[in-house]
Amino acid sequence: MQLGRMILRRMLWVFPVAFGVVTLTFFMARVFNGDPTELYVPPEATDALRAQIRARLGLADPIPIQYINYLWDLLRFDLGISFTTGQSVASDLWDRLPATLELGLVGLSLGIAVGIPLGVMAAVYRERWPDFLVRGVTLGGMALPQFWVGLVLISIFFVSLRILPGPVGRLPIGVPLPIKITGFLLIDTLLAGDPALWWQAVRQLALPALTLGFSTASPIARVTRSAMVEAMQSDYIRTAIAMGHGRRVVWFRYSLRNALLPVVTLIGGVAGHIFAGAVLLESIFAWPGLGQYALQSIERSDFAALQGFVIYASLLYVLAFLLVDLLYMFIDPRIRA
Amino acid sequence: MKIAKAPLPLLAAESAAVVPRHVRRKPKSYWALRIGAGILIFYVAVALLSLVWTPYDPLTPGIGDGYDAPSLAFPLGTDRLGADMLSRLMAGARYDLGISLTAVAIALTVGTTIGTFAGYYGGKLDTAILRGVEIFQAFPGLLFAMLVVQAVGPGIVNVILVLSFVGIPDYLRLARVEIHAKRHWQYAEAARMVGNPPWRVAFRHLLPNSIGPVLAFTSINAAFSALVTASLGFLGLGLGPNTPEWGSMIARGQDGVMTGQWWVSFFPGLAIMGLTGGFYLLGDALSDITDPRRRQ
Amino acid sequence: MSGVLLEVESYSGAFWSPTNELVPVLHQVSYRLKAGAMTAVVGETGSGKSLVALSILGIQPPAFVHTGGRILYRGTDLIGLDEKEMRSLRGAEISMVFQDARAALNPVFTVGRQLADVYQLQHGGGRSAAMKQAIEALRRVSIPEPERRARQYPHEFSGGMAQRAMIAMAALTCRPSLLILDEPTTGLDVTIQSDIMELIVELSRQRGLTTCLITHDLGVVAETCDEVVVMNAGRVVETGTTEAIFTAAVDPYTRRLLAASQLVEAAA
Numbered sequence: 084m085q086l087g088r089m090i091l092r093r094m095l096w097v098f099p100v101a102f103g104v105v106t107l108t109f110f111m112a113r114v115f116n117g118d119p120t121e122l123y124v125p126p127e128a129t130d131a132l133r134a135q136i137r138a139r140l141g142l143a144d145p146i147p148i149q150y151i152n153y154l155w156d157l158l159r160f161d162l163g164i165s166f167t168t169g170q171s172v173a174s175d176l177w178d179r180l181p182a183t184l185e186l187g188l189v190g191l192s193l194g195i196a197v198g199i200p201l202g203v204m205a206a207v208y209r210e211r212w213p214d215f216l217v218r219g220v221t222l223g224g225m226a227l228p229q230f231w232v233g234l235v236l237i238s239i240f241f242v243s244l245r246i247l248p249g250p251v252g253r254l255p256i257g258v259p260l261p262i263k264i265t266g267f268l269l270i271d272t273l274l275a276g277d278p279a280l281w282w283q284a285v286r287q288l289a290l291p292a293l294t295l296g297f298s299t300a301s302p303i304a305r306v307t308r309s310a311m312v313e314a315m316q317s318d319y320i321r322t323a324i325a326m327g328h329g330r331r332v333v334w335f336r337y338s339l340r341n342a343l344l345p346v347v348t349l350i351g352g353v354a355g356h357i358f359a360g361a362v363l364l365e366s367i368f369a370w371p372g373l374g375q376y377a378l379q380s381i382e383r384s385d386f387a388a389l390q391g392f393v394i395y396a397s398l399l400y401v402l403a404f405l406l407v408d409l410l411y412m413f414i415d416p417r418i419r420a
Numbered sequence: 421m422k423i424a425k426a427p428l429p430l431l432a433a434e435s436a437a438v439v440p441r442h443v444r445r446k447p448k449s450y451w452a453l454r455i456g457a458g459i460l461i462f463y464v465a466v467a468l469l470s471l472v473w474t475p476y477d478p479l480t481p482g483i484g485d486g487y488d489a490p491s492l493a494f495p496l497g498t499d500r501l502g503a504d505m506l507s508r509l510m511a512g513a514r515y516d517l518g519i520s521l522t523a524v525a526i527a528l529t530v531g532t533t534i535g536t537f538a539g540y541y542g543g544k545l546d547t548a549i550l551r552g553v554e555i556f557q558a559f560p561g562l563l564f565a566m567l568v569v570q571a572v573g574p575g576i577v578n579v580i581l582v583l584s585f586v587g588i589p590d591y592l593r594l595a596r597v598e599i600h601a602k603r604h605w606q607y608a609e610a611a612r613m614v615g616n617p618p619w620r621v622a623f624r625h626l627l628p629n630s631i632g633p634v635l636a637f638t639s640i641n642a643a644f645s646a647l648v649t650a651s652l653g654f655l656g657l658g659l660g661p662n663t664p665e666w667g668s669m670i671a672r673g674q675d676g677v678m679t680g681q682w683w684v685s686f687f688p689g690l691a692i693m694g695l696t697g698g699f700y701l702l703g704d705a706l707s708d709i710t711d712p713r714r715r716q
Numbered sequence: 717m718s719g720v721l722l723e724v725e726s727y728s729g730a731f732w733s734p735t736n737e738l739v740p741v742l743h744q745v746s747y748r749l750k751a752g753a754m755t756a757v758v759g760e761t762g763s764g765k766s767l768v769a770l771s772i773l774g775i776q777p778p779a780f781v782h783t784g785g786r787i788l789y790r791g792t793d794l795i796g797l798d799e800k801e802m803r804s805l806r807g808a809e810i811s812m813v814f815q816d817a818r819a820a821l822n823p824v825f826t827v828g829r830q831l832a833d834v835y836q837l838q839h840g841g842g843r844s845a846a847m848k849q850a851i852e853a854l855r856r857v858s859i860p861e862p863e864r865r866a867r868q869y870p871h872e873f874s875g876g877m878a879q880r881a882m883i884a885m886a887a888l889t890c891r892p893s894l895l896i897l898d899e900p901t902t903g904l905d906v907t908i909q910s911d912i913m914e915l916i917v918e919l920s921r922q923r924g925l926t927t928c929l930i931t932h933d934l935g936v937v938a939e940t941c942d943e944v945v946v947m948n949a950g951r952v953v954e955t956g957t958t959e960a961i962f963t964a965a966v967d968p969y970t971r972r973l974l975a976a977s978q979l980v981e982a983a984a
Contacts, residue, residue: 103555111567226643226697228650231670231689238682249678319822322814322882325773326834326890327807336833340824359560363651367674377563378655381570389567397558416869417823 093405097398104397108390109153113146119384123166140166153390162394163387167379172391175376181266182253183365183372187357189269189288190295195350198300202307202346207334209312217304224301230363233294237367240290248286250368255283291368295361299353306349310342317341343414351407358403359396453709456639456701463695467513474507478664487681497683499672505684508664509691515665516695519576520645523583528638530584531591532627538592539599540622546596553589561586565648569657579658583645594637598630632710639703643696650692666692721751721894721926724768727785729776738781742767745785745952747945749894754920754927756937756958758973759947765930769896773812774802789894807838811892815899817878821870827881828854828866835889853884857915876908880915887919895920896928901936913940934977938962946970 120137128136137143141163144152156163162172205217233250240247248255253268261268261275269288272281314320315338323337360374369375373392380388412418476483481501488498496505538546565582572578602608603626611625612618652658653667661668666688673684727745730738742764749755757765770776772787772794787794789810794802814820822830831850832843839849847866854862857880870878879900887895897916901909917940920927929941937944937958944961946954946969954967965971 099551100555100558103552104559107556107559108567111571222697222700223693226693226695226700227689228647228654228667228670228692230651230654231685231692234670234674234677234685235682235689238677238686242678242680242682318814318816318819321775322820322885323822324775325806325812325814326885327803327805327837328833329803332833332837337822337825341822356560359563362562362566363654366655378566381563381566393559393563396560396563400558400560415824416826417871 090405090409093401093408097401100397100401101394104393105154105157105390106150108393109150109386110146112384112386112389113149119166119386122383157394162391165380165388165391166385167383167388172387175388176373176391176395179371179373179376181268182370183360183374184358185253185267185269186288186291186295186365186370186372187354187361189292191299191350191354191357193292193296194299194303194353197296198303199307199346201300201304203311203334203339205304205308206311206315206338206342207330214308217308221301221304224297225305227298228363229294229298229361230367232297233291233364233367236290236294247289248283250290251287252369252371253284253287254280255287258283291364291370294364295357299357302349302353303346307342307346310345311338314338314341340414344411347410347414348407351403351410355400355403358399360392450705450709452701453705456698456703456705459694459698460702463513463517463698466510467517470507470510470514474504474510476504476507478503478507478511479662487676487684489681490683496687497681499669499684500676500681505669505687508669509666509687511664512666512669512688512691513695515576515659515663516646516649516667516692519580519583519649520642520695520699523580523645523649524587524638524642526580526584527587527641528591528634531588532595532631532634534588535592535595536599536622536627539596540603540618540626542600542603546600549592550596553592557589562648562651565652566655566657569652574657574659576659579649579652583648586648587641587645590637590641591634594634595627595630598633599626602626602630633707636703636707636710639699639706643699643703646692646696646699719751720748721790722749722772722928723786723788724748724772725786725788727768727771727787728783729767729771730781730783731777732779732781738783740783740950741780742950745947745950747952747955749926749928750943751893751926752924753942754917754929754940755943755945756941757928757930757945757947758932758934758937760932760973762949763947764950765947766898769812769898769928769930772896773806773810774799807834807890807892809892810894810896811886811890813879813882813886813895813897813900815902816875817882818870818873818875820882821873821878823870826867826869827873827878831866831881831885831889834885838890850884850889853888854881856888857881857884857919859884875904876912879904879912883912883915883919887923887925891923892925894926894928896930898930899932900929901931901933909936916940934974946973 120133120140120142123140124133124136134143141149141152153163160173162176164170165172165175168175201217201221205214208214237250241249254260258280261271261277261280264271264274268284269281272278272284311334315334319341320333320338323333328337360372360377362374362378364370365372365374366378373395376388377392377396379385380392470478475495481503483504484494484498484502486498486500486502488494488502490497494504494506496509498504499508534549538549565579565586568582568585569578599622603622607629608621608626611621616625649658649665650667650670653663653665653669654671656668656671658668659665669688670685673681673686673688676682676684724745724747727742728740729742730740733739745764745768747755747757757769759765767776767780771780771782772789774794774797776782782795789805794805797805821827825833828847828850831853832846835841835846835849835853836843839846851862851866854866859865859877859880865873865877865881870881873881883900886892900916901912904912913936916927916929919925929937931937941958944954944956944958945952946961946967948969954961954965954970961970962974965974
């Protein structure tokens, strides 16, 4: 009952956040970026043509009127038309979403699968060499720019060793996409019954996913480590040891579950960022996802596309934290009450 | 474990069972603090040195033939245009270090000031500020920086302002939470009773007692700012195209990576790692030291 | 019955100080726990009484360093044991009840599950059989509606109920010969304190346990214990039967302690 109310309140919070973010983006884009008409007309165009195009782009009205129009469209779930692609922003986002999700899911899973065990190991061997090793490597993972890690991996695995393909997107150049069913290439290629294509998709995905995995595993390992260390110093762990439980039970059953709370919060935040599209990563690997779309919309002053993306990203952020709250209740009985 | 026979100092780490929270482990030698501070001092020294001396002029192309591999003449090689990488790297310290430090200083000052007011007075204004901050934080930070810099154009001042703006909400929240929790503590009441005006209670009595977590965060935030600076530079949004900023140097070397001239992108990345790593180490050490549970 | 189960022999230890020096905290502590008897270790906070108890189970804080002496359990020096041998003693031979039971139970598992885990560890068997035993143990310590309570989490227990569950875990699902209780009633309401002490005495008698009660509350000691060890500032200052200590204490510190507790009782 109370639980339901809390979730409902969380979900309703989406609306003020979305409204605030939309307003912020709308005015920022227009005040800062000025009139993008010049980007879309030939330089020799007449004033009449300019005016015509300006009107077509929806930029002829005074800004407050544009704002009200935009909000009105939003209420009807219309995100407007992108200047650059000529498509509706909603369908643009929808088309690019699977690429970002696929990369994000694989990268995040890698990060969790590697980060949590590393963090546990560091905590268990606290102040001994495995701990120092994990702390050193993860410090590097946090301190290195993601785009640089990507470049180095390309330089090693593609340029030098030639065992993985170059950064040309989700499939090698010239290879047609399979019929779109889920949008996830790792699934669609199998549904199409084409394991060779599946393998190509896996190889294309390998480097960006590794890069993402490395940079997500690092903070996850560090937070896991410090939460584990704290849990292992608690009274209830002392009890478990005093009752004769072995180390493995103490670490993995009695400490880890308590230590997961801050880790879940972190993963929620990281997921919010990743699924909003890792802009630089996608740009390096020519990955046709939302991050590239956002970058392009900024470079081309594509207002509707930019606003649409920002709405998506902020909703995702709120949703991620809603999910974190739900997981919290699953993990920690004290919150359930 | 033959405790009675082993030499004593080894034992603290060996008997790894359980530490009640009030008991310290064998105290740390603060190596993280020392290494972190050491790295940052090194970077400051390089930045200062680059003002008076670099092996070659960092801005002049054509010193080498272009894509010269690392050699005695060019220890880190040259870039596509033949500019010396070591000289550019040294000059880059001025930009990346200067930008992130300045941005963090501004964010720290503005954020904690607003946060202290909000936390001390509470009420509607506080709630309104918090809600605003929450909305702003739902906005992807790097995207915000990209949007603004793209709009107002490249330039050091613009980058600094944007970075500090992105950082302000975190400081605001941190300071607010600390002050809010402490404003009714006895020493605050005592300070009020002897006639201190509210601003004095907040800034002279409460803030200094709350600054520990804020300072630790400052170091982490500086690392983040350095990374965003490099990211903007990489996207070509930050500074002028020939500025020896590490992120834009990596971008300039991107083509070389594909053809085997890895050094142009490689070394600036290491430079960034050293700087952000130094900040992180310092931040970790500071939050260890200022953690109230470990303070005695 | 009159044999010695555990003997602490000139046990000394130190803590690492923040400046990386060893600060001695235990000085040649010696006392004996007679089999089947209830011995109180009395002293103020910081006298080192808990530290010795934790050392018996090998769960002393890592910053603590043993610098001399032995702890003999049934004639074996516990300090020489490796981790595996030590673990086989914990719960099975020696078990411990801690001060703040609500913090000493794991917040994310039900109370029943934690007892059942210990039961399975000590006696084997399946999950559901262990849970039955856990509920039975809760019933034995007079927790009402044990089936329902077993499904609850520690934060849903009051302090007194949690301490009962803790005692059920340490004394019933484990079947130790030696039960150490570290300030088991501190922080509880006065009426609940006496209920808990009654339970402890009843269980020890019934099971023939050797009990070591660590406390600063001399009132409790007078009513329940056979022997008393008085500690001050890391040293044992006096040992003797309860009667001897309460009627004819020799050490000045013991006398001050007795005087103070009587003053408190008179005032209350």
